[in-house]
Each structure stands twice: as structure tokens, then as C-alpha cells.
Amino acid sequence: MLEDTTLASRERYMALVACANETPEDFWAKQARRINWFRQPQTILAWDTQQHARWYIDGEMNICHAALDHHVAEGRGDQVALYWDSPVTDSKRQYTYRELRDDVARLAGVLRDLGVEKGDRVIIYMPMVPEAMMAMLACARLGAVHSVVFGGFSPKELAVRIDDAAPKVIMAASCGVEIDRVIPYKPWLDEAIELAGHTPEACLVLQRDQQLATLGPRDHDWQACLQDAQATEAVSMLGSEPLYILYTSGTTGKPKGVVRDHAGYAVALHYSMEILYGVRPGDIFMAASDIGWVVGHSYIVYGPLLIGATAVMYEGKPVKTPDAGAFWRLIEEYRISCFFSAPTAFRAIKKEDPEASLIGGRDISSLRSLFLAGERLDPPTYHWLNDLLPVPIVDHWWQTETGWPVAGNLLGLDMLEDAQTLPHVPVPARAGSATWPLPGFNVQILDGMGDQVAAGEQGNVVIQQPLPPGCLTGLYQDAARFQSAYLAAYPGYYLTGDGGYLDEDGYLFVMGRIDDVINVAGHRLSTGEMEQVLGAHPAIAECAVIGIEDSLKGEMPLGLVIIKDDWTGDEKVLRQMLRERVRDSIGAIASLKDVLIVERLPKTRSGKILRKMIRQIAAGEQYQVPSTIDDPSSLEDVREALSDAGIGRAEQARCANE
Template sequence: MTRYQPTYQHSIEHPEAFWAEQAKRIPWYTPPQTILSYDEQQHARWFSDGEMNLCYAALDYHVENGRGEQAAIFWDSPAAQSKRTISYREMRDQVAYFAGALTQLGVEKGDRVVIYMPMIPEALVAMYACARLGAIHSVVFGGFAPYELAARIEDAEPKVVVAASCGIELGKVLPYKPMVDQAIELSAYKPDACIVYQREAHRAELGTHESTTDYDWEALVTKAPFADCVPVKGTDPLYILYTSGTTGKPKGVMRDTGGYAVALAYSMQAIYAMEPGEVFFTASDVGWVVGHSYIVYAPLLLGCTSVVYEGKPVKTPDAGSFWRLIEEYRVKSFFTAPTAFRAIKKEDPDAKQLQKYDISSLKHLYVAGERLDPPTFHWLDDLLDVPVIDHWWQTETGWPIAANLPGIEPMPTKAGSATFPVPGFNVQVLNRDGEQAQPMEQGSVVIKQPMPPGCLTGVWRDPQRFHSAYMAAFPGYYLTGDGGYFDEQGYLFIMGRTDDVINVAGHRLSTGEMEEVVGAHPAVAECAVIGIHDNLKGQMPIGLVIPKDGFDGDEAALEAELIARVREHIGPIACFKQVLVVDRLPKTRSGKILRKLLRTIADGKDFGIPSTIDDPTSLADVHAAMRERSVGAADKAKPLD
């Protein structure tokens, strides 16, 4: 580690000097002199006296420096059966005129704009237009239920809502406007205006609400002026992003402008090994932090081309979708969630679709969003001739906390590990007493202050919630909420949320470790292990398993084999005695299995459908399977309507 270790140590021991150097990657209007400062609660703030505009840095700057005709975006939509290439100059102009349209509706620096759109270029245009004006955007995943959208409108208090007329998923057209109308009606706060981008698949009917006026996107832009970039401070907010899976009052993660821009520009080269002019493909959605960071902002800050994909890993039209995109757009680095590859592995376990495509442009494959289980890692590692890089981060951090870093020094990979902490992140593992855990000892994964640039700067309108949720448990540390450990070589293993550690007869056991064992069975495509209440032992683990497509074996025999495997690898102490074979597992739209919800059902507690769920019918299927097999107290849980 001749290059990584000195770089990492410098970032931890001399953070101001390290990040002052990285700040030179960004075209500032006024370069910062105050690199690191602290707010009244002693939380880090970066580049407070610097002035910049993120839209200028990502678009105008490149147009002025010779990249005007280079592709900024390749939009590819099997959903709409359409493709578009948008140059940096075209993107700059579309953004500037839409920003002009927003100014005509009264949007100014510091105002909020809620964006409710699918994966279309106009979603990026709207985000950049807000950044251009110094307005604060809050993107809500297109298709979220009206109640959830209303809660976010009520919390953010936007002057304008920007929506598309519809989304398209797996051939189904989902009208958005009725949901937006209902959300505005439900919200106690009423925005002044709603701008609707009309898609050909479904054109929305525009009308005037009691207090909110509808506008057609194209009609507004036609009459709009070309808006210039508004300078903002490095610590001025760029966006609010509500964390997935929240209940009750949504928790709006706030991101600043300067620190975020510097962190993203650094990460594109240090972590993703990209250079200007190359093609970066992130298969996610602009509604998630992954989309914000690595579809919208980071690639364009570096002068790369970003692939914007409106489709799924499978069934649009088949399990070769990603391979086709990599070949067609000559993608160098590709990033998606492990669940996407598990879906591909389930549908095409022998990767026959891959054989149809030339993916020689691909140099690195990145996965994040949830833990990369070793069976999926090995499937990809055996399949591809490029490094498979598991990296770990959160909505709150905005960019990776731990990763293999080919842009600094490539490291040998270890299945199940996110490799090493990224420079800037002082990652530690603490035991219950708040002391440093020993190598191989699991504990709470925390980040010692100061947090590096790019991380959340607060919870919108609720500074106390920010402190209590993240900073109070271990003073001086940010609580990630994940459990894990360092091994003897310093590799970091994230084993899942700390509430995924179960207590069986006084023994603390990791369900993630059991999932590794179950998922390694050759017939298993995907699995989840949860702990359910047991009167005698406190908790007992249960496995939920999706077999690979084409599995025609005996389910009872498979269950027996999986129970035996856990007993062999972890021991009888695990008390792993029950497995359910299911067709689907309930997941968020970002691909995370809703384990907490599964536990709630198994424990017989009432449950509802969370706003983040991808397919609500998957819940009903699992609930029915649990009732049929008398799992826990599932028969006492209120069934879905």
C-alpha cells in the first residue's frame, strides 16, 4: 500500500491541507480561504467563504473550455423506446432556459423546488436549473404515493413543483399528475406553481388548483430568458433528499454545494478511475442519492459522459440490458446495486446473454446500496475480466466511505469486504462500551469527526434531530447505524444494519453471515435471513429464499440442505431451523430488502406498505407464505387489503 496508506494518513492527520488541495479540482469564483470550520454544535463545515456555482462547474465551464460538442448525456429508454444524445452545450442551454422559466415564476436563491420525475433528461435539467439559481431542489422518486409526496412538500415548502406527465415501467404507463394533484391537496403547504413536462406516452390534463397554478414545461421555456449562474457560498445548501424507508415525519438530509462538488470530483478519479471524456454508467434513479451523485453531478463535474437509463436490469427486454448498454456506449466504469445482479443471475444464471456483447471497454464494475453477498461477488468475479469493487456508503454521506481505490492504488479484493476507508473518512469500530474493537470483533461502525466534505450538513428544519440521530450515541463520532469489523489486514467488513444483529439465547449473531452461507448454495438466487421473536430464546433466525430460474428440485430437500449448511458453517448455536422458499422478496426501489418489515410481519405486528417499496404484491406473497407455514406470529398480522 505504497500510495494508498500515505494518502489516507495525510487526509486524516491534516484534513485542511488535504482538502485544500482537492478543492483546486473545482472552478471557484472565489477560492476558499477557510477550508474547515465548525458550527455551533461542532459539526464540520467546509469551504465556507468560497464562492462557486455547481451548474457552472459541471456545464458552462466545460463549454468554455472546449467540451461543448462532447456528449454530456446518453439517454437510453427501453421503456419509451427512445434514445437521445445531449451535448454539453445543448445541456447548458436547456438548463439555462429552464432556469429562466423558474425565475419567471419567482424562484430565487434559497427557494425550494420539488422534482417528481422519472429517468428522463428533463429530470437532470430541472436539478441543474435549481443549482444554477442557487435554489434548493428536493427530488422525490417518481411514482411515490401522494401521501408521501405530500409529506415532503409540507416539509420542504417548495415554491414550485416540477413533474412529468407520467412514468413508464415494464410497459405500464403510470400517470403522475393525478398523484401530484392529490399530494398538493393533502399538503397543508401549497406551492405557487406546478410545471408539467408532457410525455408522448400520456399527456396530463392541466388545470388551476385553488392555490397552485399548472404550467406546461415547453410553453414556459419558449418564452423564458437565458438565466446566468448565481454565485453561492461553499456551505450554501444544494439539495434536500429524504431518506428512504422513513415513517412519520420525513427526514430531509441536507447537502451543501462546495464540499459536495469537491468530494464528487475527487471520488471520480480516486475511486472510479475516470478521466474527462470517458463514459460512466450508473444504473440507478435520480430519486436516490446514487443518482444525485453519480448520474447527475459527478460525471459532468469531471467532464465525462453519463449514461441515463430508463429501464430495468431484466425484462427490458431481457437479462442482457446492462451488457448491451456497456457495449453500445463504450462504458468504462459501471455502477449498480447487488440486487440488480441477483436479478440477472436468477434469470440468466449461466450469463448466456453476456456472450452476445463486446464489453471490452469496461475496466471496473462497482456495486453498492447494500452489502455485496459473497455468492454474487464470486458469480461476477468468475464471469468478468475486470475488478468487481464492493463499496459502502449512505444517503447521508453522499459518496463512498470505504472502497477499493484503483485511481490511487488497486488492492486485492476480499469477498464480503468494502476494502479500505476512503481518504477523509476516519472509520472506526466501537464496542458497546464505546472502546475500539479488536480485529475480527464486530461492533458499531462510526466515523470520527470531522466528517469529510460532501456529507450531510443537517436535517432540514430540524438541527436537533440531526444531532440526536447521528452524533449523540458516541460523542465525537458519526453513527453509521451499520455493524461490522476490521480484519487483521485492515479490510473493512460491513455486516448490515446493527438491528440485523440478532440475539439467540444470549448469543449475538449476524444475519448477514447466515445469508452468506445460504446464498452460496448453487440453487439459491437470492435470500434474506431475519430474526423473529421467540419466547424461549429471545430471537430465532428464519431464511427466505428465492431459487434460481429453472430450479426444479424438491423444495423440502433444499430447505433441509440450507439448514444443514448453516449448522455446518456457523454451528448449532445459530438455531437456524426454518427456511421458506418464496417467489419474491419485498424491496425498496433502490433494491434493498425490507428486512425490518419482514420481521414486523413475522412477529405478528400490524404493518403498512412503505412508500419506498418497489412491488407491494411481494409483501402479500411473503405474508401468505409465513401464515401457511406458521412462522412466528405472522397469522396475527393484519393482512394487506
């Protein structure tokens, strides 16, 4: 049960929830007044033909202006807006708000000279360099719709996005730089354009010293164009007009182009920087992500700048650049107050440095909080971090589609205008939970029939309409797919595709994708619970549990684990011990068929383990490698481990990309 101090916090929190749920227009009108507008909106909430919420449709603003020009006008021009740190190129740069505004305004002038106008699409195919952020902001400044594609995506995947978005211009770099290699982007871009049916009018290419590109007739040198460019002012945009398209990768078929608007997104990000992250103007904020992910869009580029904070952009890895102490070095050097990463990054750090010896001697006293999202924060990793760091460890949950967090431990309740007496400390965390849904997200748990389930009972995690500002406005040129994927299953609700439960105190536990619930002899079991048990063993760095076909029980759980570098025990004994731990913790019905030790697990670049693909390999099915996979060779590791163990028909599995 909740303690008295937490009950007081809960009461205040519930007052905000009631306001957001019962009078959403009043609630979000108040939040809208906290950002900069050209013309304040009169219509706060409207509904489209699919009964999906649209926000601030008649207000006028520009998110680039609100993120840069507004702060310069308010006296923050000399504050650092961006630190860039690149251990892979041994480079560092910094930009004040005034310098960033001026560079973005001139880059927008370059795009204008190339014929880009309001509503045109621009694809950005770049690594983690400051110019990538400038490219996004320059598009927003002109009212052009940007679509960021991971630098280094294959020509085939890039071609699919070129055909869907039909960009007038593509902004690219000559190359990307990894730990052990330089990746030539320009030849891949040229190949993608040859594969695509649509041809852009121009390509703007940033030449990097690590590998210069040969430019063709449609190509323009980024630096040369900037020398002659004239700055351009921000274009006034209706609040509901599109800001960007961000493609989510599927394992089959055409990727979904999530569309986000200018105003609702700006309001939501500003609100979340305050109420969730507790970030103030002038704070140093770092999201260890990539601009190709929604995290990069929301919390490297737009969120920190909208609130007037300083963003840290990192071209490196949590390990091997140069070691597992990279994050601690960044926190010390830039005096970061709020740090955001994926749990998989810290699992990699824990694997290489289990005792966190590399934190020794580092002054990380500036750190106030550590946020984790992207993959479920397993309790063992939570406890490792909680024991290591004297700051709140905040598991929060959201999706590409929502654009900003759905649930988390609110560190900034006291920062809202109507919350003068709210607590300055978070409520007690519960390992495995993202704490409470943010006011504005009416999260419910429904069964297959659409009925609410009891507290503690697992079901489908849904969000009741209206979705708050900042969420997707639809899928690009695919209204039917938007309806079928998100709205049709439960009319009046948005289907997240995740399963989980709310406990008796309203804490939200997201246990994984609905596909990751397996049926063992009629019992529905969450693979997330079993992973929690496996991951708690001190030898385990990372794990995944999948369901495989069983003639007697329908499905049986199978564990795959990565062991820590410093563990030296007997693998056979470890595997038996892990099977017994799951059986003892969850029950005999959860008996694992086996536990396989692997070197790597297939994951996306954001750290999500590709469990569905592992299931397909185990079943001997054809599988489609997603474009966001971090290391394709990890699939072969898994296939060999499954085949060696005689699991299913893994040796028959074939990649559809081959």
C-alpha cells in the same frame, strides 16, 4: 496476509490516510483546487454549533457552473455529456456539454420567470428522463434548493414532502412509463397538493406522449415556457449554502430530509470520481439507478459532469426490458468504461440467466470496472461476477447521509497530483468486504461503551469527526433529530447505524444494519453471515435472514430464499440442505428455525431488502410500508409464507397504511 505488491499500495494509501486524518484542512484544501471556483475559499474547515464539520464556508462557486459552463469554456462543448436510453418508450437522445448547458440555462430562466429565487425550494417529481437532470441543474444554477421525489410516489407521501420543504414550484411530468403500464403522475400530484397544507405557487409540467395531462390554473406547460425563455447565468453561492434536500424513507414517522451543500459536495464527488472510480474526462460512466436516490444525485447527475465524463441515463430495468441482457447491451452500445449498479440487479440477472448466456456476442471490451453498492454484495454474487467478467468487481459502501462512498477498492490512486508512483491496479478484493475506507473517512469500530474493538471483532461502524466534505450538513429544519440520530450515541463520531468489523489488514466488512444482529441464547449473530452461506448454494438467487422470537433461546434465525428459475430439484430436500449448510458453516448456535421458499422479497427501489418489516410481520406487529418500496404486494407473499409455516403471529400483522 498482504503480498508485497499490496503492502506497497497499503503504504501509499496509509500516507494519504495520515494526511487526511492529521491535517484535514491541508488535504481538503488541495482537493478543492481541482474544481472551478468563482472565489477560492479561505476558511477550509469550520464547526457548527453541534460540533459538526462544515467546509469551504466563505468560498464562492456554483455546482451547475462547475459541471457545465466550466467544461464548455475549457473546450469540451462538443463532447457528449449525456446519453439517454429508454427501452420502455423505445427512445434515445444525446446532449453535448454545450447543448446541455444551453437547455439548463433556459430552464433556469423559466424558473426565474415563475418567481424562483436563491434559497427557494423546488420539488422535482419526475421519471428517468433528461429533463429531470436538467431540472436539478437548473435549480442549482439559480441557487434554489431542489428536492427530488421519486416519480410515482403516492399522493400521501408526496404531500408529506410538500409540507416539509414548502416548495415555491413543483416540476413534474405528465406520466411515468413502466414495463407493462403507464403511470399518470399529474392526477397524483394534484391529489398531493390537496392533501398538503402548503400550496406551491406554480407547477411546471413536462408533457409526455404516452399520456398527456390536463393542466389547471396553477400549471404551466414545460415545452411552451421553454420556447420563450431567456437563458440565465449561474448564481454565485457560498460554499456552505444548501444545494438539495433528499428525504430518506423511514418505516415510521416523518422522513428525514438530508441537506447537502454546493462546494463540499462538488469537491467530494470530483475527488471520488478520480480516486475511487478511476474515471477520467471523456470516459463513459453509467450508474443504473434513479435520480430519486442519492446514487442518482451523485453519480448520474453531478459526479460524471464535474469530472468531464459522459453520463448514461437509463429508463429501464436490469431484466425484462427486454431481457436479462439489458446491461450488456448498454455497455456495448455506449462503450461504457465504468458501470455502477446495485447487487440486487445482478442477482435478478443471475436468477433469469444463471449462465450469463445473454452476454454472448456482446462486445463489452470497453468495460474497465464494475462497481456495486446499495445492498451488501454477497460473496456468491461477487464470485459469479468475478468469474464472468475480466475487470475489477468493486464492492463499495456508503449511505444517503454520506453522499459519496465511505469505503471501496481505489482504482484511481495514481490519478491524484501527489501520487505519481502509485499502482494502476486495485489491491486484491476480499469477498464480503468493501476493501479500505477512503482517505478522508476515519472509520472505526466501537462497542456499546464507546471503546474500540479488536481486529476481526464486530461492533458499531462509526466515523470520527470531522466528516469529510460532501456529507450531510444536517437534517432540514430538524437539528434535534440530527443530533439524536447521528451524533449523540458517540460524541465526536457519526453513527452510521451499520454493524461490521475491520480485519487485521484494515479491510472493512459491513455486515448490515445494527438491527440485523440477533441474539441467540446470549450469542450475538450477524444475519449477514448466514445469508452469505445460504446465497452460496447454486439453487439460490436471493435470500434474507431475520430473527424471530423464541421462548427458549430468545431469538432464532429464519431464512427466506428465492430459487433460480432454472432449478428443478426437490424443495423439501433443498430446505434441509440449507439448514445443514448454515449449521456446518457457522456452528450449532446458528441453527435455522426453518428455510422458507418465497417468490419475492420486499425491497426498496434501490434493492435494499426490508428485513425489519419482515420481522414485524413475523411477530404479528403493525408495520408501516415505506414510500420507497418497489412492490407492495411482495409483503403479502411473505406474510402468507410465514403464516403457512406457522411462524409467530404473521397472520395477525396489519399494515398501518390500510
